Amino acid sequence: MENRELELKSWQLRQDIVDIIMAGKGGHIGGDMSVLNTLLVLYQKHLRITPETTNDPNRDRFVLSKGHAMEAYYAVLADCGFLSLEDIKARFSQFGSPYIGHPNNKLNGIEMNSGSLGHGLPVCVGMALAGKMDQRDYRVYTVMGDGELAEGSVWEGAMSASHYKLDNLCAVVDRNRLQISGTTEEVMTQDSQEERWAAFGWHVLSIDGNSIDALDKAFTEAKAFKGKPTVIIANTTKGYGSPVMENKAGWHHHLPNAEEYQQITKDFAERKAALENGK
Numbered sequence: 307m308e309n310r311e312l313e314l315k316s317w318q319l320r321q322d323i324v325d326i327i328m329a330g331k332g333g334h335i336g337g338d339m340s341v342l343n344t345l346l347v348l349y350q351k352h353l354r355i356t357p358e359t360t361n362d363p364n365r366d367r368f369v370l371s372k373g374h375a376m377e378a379y380y381a382v383l384a385d386c387g388f389l390s391l392e393d394i395k396a397r398f399s400q401f402g403s404p405y406i407g408h409p410n411n412k413l414n415g416i417e418m419n420s421g422s423l424g425h426g427l428p429v430c431v432g433m434a435l436a437g438k439m440d441q442r443d444y445r446v447y448t449v450m451g452d453g454e455l456a457e458g459s460v461w462e463g464a465m466s467a468s469h470y471k472l473d474n475l476c477a478v479v480d481r482n483r484l485q486i487s488g489t490t491e492e493v494m495t496q497d498s499q500e501e502r503w504a505a506f507g508w509h510v511l512s513i514d515g516n517s518i519d520a521l522d523k524a525f526t527e528a529k530a531f532k533g534k535p536t537v538i539i540a541n542t543t544k545g546y547g548s549p550v551m552e553n554k555a556g557w558h559h560h561l562p563n564a565e566e567y568q569q570i571t572k573d574f575a576e577r578k579a580a581l582e583n584g585k
């Protein structure tokens with residue numbers, strides 16, 4: 307699929323995310339919006355996995371380490387045919403439903419349960435190392451939040467990945483500069499993530515993480531780079547897509563009211579129309 311088509315699709319998927327959240331009466335809307343384009347580009351253009359190959363030992367592996375962004379992951383999995391959007395909307399967050407607010411590996415296409423932050427990268431290091439030992443050519447991807455990087459286990463994983471020269475591993479940091487209770491710089495200083503990952507022996511790419519073209523290029527570069535794992539620092543906007551929610555810590559987890567819902571829907575439709583009109 308061409309990147310321009312993906313741009314258009316992303317506005318539809320943003321609406322799907324908001325509709326899932328409305329149906330379930332709440333969700334992690336801010337981090338869904340910042341990570342959506344990363345998931346979309348990965349699933350549509352780079353990850354070698356289909357709904358029919360989720361148990362194939364040669365499949366690429368993906369772990370959403372910032373598991374709270376599940377509504378964005380549902381929208382992408384449904385778009386790629388792993389799950390049914392209608393079914394998700396009908397049962398999201400209901401008692402006994404498999405469609406919970408974090409990744410559930412009983413669902414087709416979900417590699418690992420997550421939600422407790424700090425676990426995705428260490429597990430992916432194991433998967434990538436196993437791939438090398440078994441001489442398989444699959445690749446392993448994970449996406450972390452920037453607040454998540456306060457977890458010590460992330461850095462244990464980071465140092466093992468470079469020690470074992472896991473160039474089949476690519477981590478993305480959703481650098482939206484907010485976490486649950488404020489800015490990352492207030493809660494736990496982070497700058498510069500680029501320097502920190504380089505010091506841990508990683509190949510570092512720092513990009514505009516809202517841009518589909520930039521994400522596509524970065525995943526291509528990561529694949530070609532040999533000898534070190536790659537981290538993509540995706541500089542994003544929490545709540546991306548509507549000023550109602552952009553860069554607002556209070557929208558980390560939120561249920562839009564009727565007025566907010568209308569405005570967000572209108573903003574998405576306008577952004578999509580502007581793209582279609584070539585603006």
Ligand SMILES: Cc1ncc(C[n+]2csc(CCOP(=O)(O)OP(=O)(O)O)c2C)c(N)n1
Nearest residue numbers: 337374421422423451452453454484485486
């Ligand atoms: C181990 C652990 N501690 C605390 C939480 C609660 N929690 C859920 S989301 C979140 C903030 C995460 O911020 P960030 O990683 O920046 O995510 P994003 O901004 O992308 O939503 C926290 C603290 C958790 N899920 N796991």
Ligand SMILES: [Mg+2]
Nearest residue numbers: 452453484485
């Ligand atoms: Mg964040």
